[in-house]
Amino acid sequence: xxxxxxxxxxxxxxxxxxxxxxxxxxxxxxxxxxxxxxxxxxxxxxxxxxxxxxxxxxxxxxxxxxxxxxxxxxxxxxxxxxxxxxxxxxxxxxxxxxxxxxxxxxxxxxxxxxxxxxxxxxxxxxxxxxxxxxxxxxxxxxxxxxxxxxxxxxxxxxxxxxxxxxxxxxxxxxxx
Numbered sequence: 001x002x003x004x005x006x007x008x009x010x011x012x013x014x015x016x017x018x019x020x021x022x023x024x025x026x027x028x029x030x031x032x033x034x035x036x037x038x039x040x041x042x043x044x045x046x047x048x049x050x051x052x053x054x055x056x057x058x059x060x061x062x063x064x065x066x067x068x069x070x071x072x073x074x075x076x077x078x079x080x081x082x083x084x085x086x087x088x089x090x091x092x093x094x095x096x097x098x099x100x101x102x103x104x105x106x107x108x109x110x111x112x113x114x115x116x117x118x119x120x121x122x123x124x125x126x127x128x129x130x131x132x133x134x135x136x137x138x139x140x141x142x143x144x145x146x147x148x149x150x151x152x153x154x155x156x157x158x159x160x161x162x163x164x165x166x167x168x169x170x171x172x173x174x175x176x
Contacts, residue, residue, distance in 0.1 A: 060158055
């Protein structure tokens with residue numbers, strides 16, 4: 001990673017004061033409001049994932065957390081989620097770099113890696129529905145985890161858009 005990206009990822013600022021905050025600041029330099037606005041509303045962090053203990057490979061499921069609101073793709077009780085869902089992992093500037101299961105399209109991951117947000121991110125488009133219109137979100141694609149035994153999670157394995165960015169670019173005709 002080049003020094004400018006390391007500085008940005010660590011919370012340093014770029015010289016272009018006209019640039020949007022996510023291009024000027026690293027994760028550590030964001031205000032609470034800026035931090036919360038980085039969430040694109042895809043809802044994919046609220047889905048259950050399976051990890052292969054030998055390879056570390058993540059397998060996605062369509063099973064959503066008990067607090068997941070399938071209509072909004074947001075947490076139904078965000079303020080109390082950590083008390084109500086003991087295995088909920090909060091996203092923080094410290095945890096984001098280590099969370100291998102964050103989608104490659106995640107705003108937190110992108111900013112943490114010194115990359116720009118996608119066109120459909122609400123901060124770029126100005127519209128919170130573009131993430132859904134672009135087909136990136138989990139809206140209409142999930143099932144509640146309630147009552148599903150852990151041994152049956154493999155019956156709900158799915159591939160999500162954007163999980164393999166090079167594959168997505170090829171599918172859209174940008175590369176061969």
